Amino acid sequence: MKKKLHQWLSDRYISRVAVFILDLMLVVIAFAFVQLLLVLHSHVYMPLTYVGILLSSIIAIYGLSFAILKSYSGILRHSTFRDISLVFVATSISVVVLSIVNTICDSLYHFFMWTNTHLFVHGAVSFAALFVWRLSIKAFFRFTTTSRQIKEVRVAIYGAGVFGTTTYNVLKNSASPRYRVVAFIDDNHFLKNKSVQNIPVIGGVNDLSSLTSLNVQEVVLAISPKLISRKKKDDIATLLMKQKIVFKVAPETEKWIDGSFDVSQIKKIQIRDLLTRLPIEMNTERIGDGLENRIVMVTGAAGSIGSEIVRQICHFPVARLILIDQAESALYDLQQELKQNKVEVDIVCIVADVSNASRMKMLFSTLHPEVIFHAAAYKHVPLMEENPYEAIRVNVGGCRVLSELSVEYKVRKFVMVSTDKAVNPTNVMGASKRICEMYVQALALKGDHQTSFVTTRFGNVLGSNGSVVPLFEKQIAAGGPITVTDKKITRYFMTIPEACQLVLEAGFMGKGGEIFLFDMGEPVRIYNMAKKMIRLSGLEPYKDIDIEVTGLRDGEKLYEELLANAENTVPTYHEKIMIAKVRTVEYERVASSVVQMLRDLNVVSDLTLVQQMKSLVPEFVSNHSKFCSLDKAMMTNNM
Ligand SMILES: NC(=O)c1ccc[n+]([C@@H]2O[C@H](COP(=O)([O-])OP(=O)(O)OC[C@H]3O[C@@H](n4cnc5c(N)ncnc54)[C@H](O)[C@@H]3O)[C@@H](O)[C@H]2O)c1
Incomplete structure (x- = not known):
């Protein structure tokens, strides 16, 4: 019975207007009580007109202070100390105002009904009534929920x-x-x-x-x-x-x-909460100086990294933010999110393909971007292994188009988002990003222009599109199994906001031409993470959810390269950002190879395209891939 009553009541709330009216009714009852005391105790009989005037004034002033302080707005069953304090303040203000009005009326017109003491007593009785009524409702709800069924x-x-x-x-x-x-x-x-x-x-x-x-x-x-x-x-x-x-x-x-x-x-x-590291100290002044009143362009703006860069840039007073992505629906979603959050930045959303040179030229010539964050890319290792054509067209071609236009249109800053998979690449995706890094760096070192080029490199981010955490979450929700490619496989993780903070920070560091690396913390064993995620869901690995080991995928590494160590990096003022020591290549060499690759896209086989990538990036050695044959052939030729 009690449970039914509770269930029935728990969905029903007294409206705020009703609480307001009930509060005023208690004030009127308190008035009747004080008036009765006066009659019974002091034999004071007031003419009815006076009673009417006094009661109306009391209702008006109490009503006004309740309305101004919104003392009726809390949910009664959850009344807190704050709600009671509001009632107290509203009652006190009413007593003070009524006493002032009473005193003025008395001195000016000798029109006097209650003494100020009566008003004070009325205030005290009203407050007690309002307090007890709230407390009773709260106690009643507690009573209805204290049943054996509700544990x-x-x-x-x-x-x-x-x-x-x-x-x-x-x-x-x-x-x-x-x-x-x-x-x-x-x-x-x-x-x-x-x-x-x-x-x-x-x-x-x-x-x-x-x-x-x-x-x-x-x-x-x-x-x-x-x-x-x-x-x-x-x-x-x-x-x-x-x-x-x-x-x-x-x-x-x-x-x-x-x-x-x-x-x-x-x-x-959630696993995200467990893997989140202590927040990063950002030099917001330096970033602010770099962004203030600038026209900023973010490519891949609808993606995991691009959209977070956009969100963070919205905290700075930029002149305009141009969002470019070829994924129309995802860009629309971001646009709606920014509108809903009422961001005060002038935002232009453009659906466009960054590898389309003439379209990009038109956008540069009309929109005049001054700072560019380039995060548009194809990033899935197994897919790019199947589609080297697209990796070269979008990743390499897109980067070339945007960086060359940046020089032509005197863009001040170009920040390229790269990945740890570009370090000693074992797959087409990583190699395509390494070529982008080489292109941007060579252009920076050429130096006959006004654009400052910077590359930022980091490892996996938690929860990005298609990454391991959302995949495991889906697999657990579906009752399993969780698929892990190898029991020994480890990965470095940082959160998307953390990675994007570092992109902004590194973006405005240094002289230009640097490749900045981020400290990724300790590697995480994916198999252990899977077990932990199952347990965090209140289930037991292998009992409730199976873990299936599926074998390494094409191009996949067992251990991700450690991005930063003392030998391969130079420290910066920021403890979590280092500069990579890398082999640089002359602009003419990298540019002519890239132009050749892009020209050959529609005429040569995937094998030849990947061969061209390997010639430009000699450290690109394929792993678990059909392109391993190229490495074997090269080794035999060199012998
Ligand atoms: N996600 C990670 O864990 C991670 C880690 C390190 C580095 N990165 C790098 O960050 C970049 C972005 O990754 P992400 O995780 O945000 O990927 P994502 O797939 O979420 O976003 C990429 C965005 O680029 C857009 N895009 C692709 N091709 C385009 C084109 N030709 N023209 C316009 N837009 C295009 C896509 O529509 C998508 O919205 C990649 O270069 C990736 O290598 C990602």
């Missing part, structure tokens, strides 16, 4: 600071599900065995084993992502998974509204 979830909060106590209040006030916070966990040893909000602090990460004895079912992480390392989060997750305790995370402060958040924003921790 309480026993929770511990990781973090006993301000974030932790806010999380405590949110959990405490949640009606469905109901949470009972039984412990705080905090690594600050001064807090151990003390209590916060009357809840014991059991200690830090080393004391997590005691959670089982407290029957804790969930732990909510309430520490800003800026203050907790990847390793620490991973350690906590591992310890909790062993005890079969669900690990959740409270929303970042940026997502709070009015100093709080909703219980629905507390989500199960």
Whole structure:
């Protein structure tokens, strides 16, 4: 019965207008009460006209202060200290205003109905009534939810600071599900065995084993992502998974509204949360100087990297932002997102193919871009292995068109987005990006122009289009199996925002001609990541979800090259950005090879195209690919 009542009530809310009217009715009842006291106790009889005038003034002034302070706007069953404070302030203001009006009327017109003390008593009775009515509704809802059927979830909060106590209040006030916070966990040893909000602090990460004895079912992480390392989060997750305790995370402060958040924003921790590293320090002043009042063009703007670069650039006062992509629907989605977020930047969306030289020339001559971030590319290794034609046409051809036009139209800055797969490439995709790097660098070193060319190189980003994390998520949702190409395969990961911050930072560093590398942190073993993702979903690897080892794909490496080490890099002022020491090639050589390759596209076979790539990039040795035969033939010729 109680459950049914709760279910029926939980979907129904009293409208704000109704709360406003009910609040005013309580003020009127309080008026009747005080008036009755006056009659019974002091035998004061007021003419009815006076009663009418006084009551109307009280309703008008209380109504006005309720409306201005919106004291009726909170959801009654979730009333908080803030809601009660608003009612208190609104009542106090009404008493003060009425007392002032009363005093003025008395001194000017000797028109006096209640003393100020009566007004004060009325204010106190009104506040008590408003307070008790809110409390009763809240207590009633608590009563209807405390049934045997609606179980309480026993929770511990990781973090006993301000974030932790806010999380405590949110959990405490949640009606469905109901949470009972039984412990705080905090690594600050001064807090151990003390209590916060009357809840014991059991200690830090080393004391997590005691959670089982407290029957804790969930732990909510309430520490800003800026203050907790990847390793620490991973350690906590591992310890909790062993005890079969669900690990959740409270929303970042940026997502709070009015100093709080909703219980629905507390989500199960995801692999992305575990792999996110401490945030990067950005030199926003330098980036701002580079972007301020400039016409900025982003190619591949609808892609994972391009769209995040766009989002980040929107925080700077650019003169205009030109978004170029050939994927119409994805570009439309981005356009809608930017409109919805009301970004205050002049944005032009253009559906175009960057390898189309005449179309690009027209756009350069009419739109006059001054800064370009080039992120348009084909990036999937197995697909490009099947389609060298497209890798050369789009990646190499697109880069050539844009970089040459940048020189012609005196673009100030050209930032090329490259990949770690360009280092000692083992596949067509990586080799095509290495050729782009060589082209851009050779053009930069040629030096007879005003454009500063910069290349940024980094490894996999978490959750980008078609990457491993969304793939595993889909496979888990479908009940498995998860497919891993090799048990030993490892990859470096950074988040998309992190990578794009570094692209912006590196973009405005140095003299031009550099290839900037990003510190990717520690490599992650994909097989272990798959197991962790299954466990984070509350399932068991091999019991609930199988992991299938499918064998390396064409062109795939077992271990990604370590992007940066002391021998192959030069440090910069930014600890996470290094300059690669690479072999440079003369512009004439790289340009003539590229022109030849592009000219041959429609007349020679894939094998010949890849052969041409290998001649320009001698370190390109194919792996698990039909093009391995070319390397064998070259070795035999050299012997
Ligand atoms: N995703 C990663 O993990 C990662 C890591 C390091 C480097 N990168 C590099 O970043 C770049 C972008 O990668 P992404 O992950 O954003 O890929 P993505 O596929 O999400 O985005 C690429 C975008 O380029 C567009 N595009 C492709 N060809 C085009 C053309 N001819 N004209 C206009 N637009 C075109 C696509 O429509 C797409 O929107 C690639 O060069 C990639 O190698 C990506």
